[in-house]
Amino acid sequence: MAEVGRVSIRLPSAIKQGDVIRVRTLVIHPMELVQRDKQGKILPKNYHFIRTMTVNYGGKEVMRAETTQAVSQNPLFTFPLKVDRPGKLTVTFSDTMGKTYEGAAEIKFS
């Protein structure tokens, strides 16, 4: 898992102004599962998983997600975005180890 934290963003190939597009974003992350001992007790430790996802479009926050351990490993999110201006789209993930991972894409009209 050398590439933990790689974020990739996929945009539709042709974007028209005013469209509501679907953006797909993938982050490489283990999303560590809770561990139990033989008695079924949860081992108390700091589990490594993504807590939040924030989407910024042209410097403004447009979407936010709170995630838990019940989101799959290497999660893929598809979310909507209303594109009315060209700008930079950034998706930021922050995990329980205090790290943040960011991916960026440029919104351009064809």
Next chain:
Amino acid sequence: MSKEAPKGIKAGHSRRAFLRVLAAFTAFASAWKVALFSDQAAAQANLSGLPLPDEPVESTLKRLFSNRPFQSGDGKIKLELPLIAEDGGNVAISVDTNLPVSGVTRANHMYIIADKNRLPMLAKFSFTPESGKAFIATSIRLATTTDVRAIVEMSDGTLYAVSKNVRVTISGCDLPPQS
């Protein structure tokens, strides 16, 4: 002796007062410390990966929505899930709605809740008018065969809910126990 007695009483008084002040201060300090600590613990539990205790779905719904009634989201929310999930660790889910995300009453938040997971709230998504639409697709982990609910909270507090049953062949949440 008679001269010292009032002094002694006085001393007793001041000691009593001092002890009272000390006791009050200790109580206050410990209460403050407890409050601070529980706040800190809550914040830590929110932001860190420390495990939270198991929770039944009723208390999750109570905690999130404080017993507000649900309205049927049929025709408003489309929840897509497989009927049978062979791997509970990776179940594709997509929630599509035709509820507005701008205007006076708009769809603010979307919750994905699996009734029989250890912690039923799986994810929460918040939309803004710039989203254009309330839609999400992702992949989740399911512990066992369960009902999955998608709940949309509007800005006026109305809750729309739909649910769907998924049969899970292999649990996505159980690891082999540690020795």
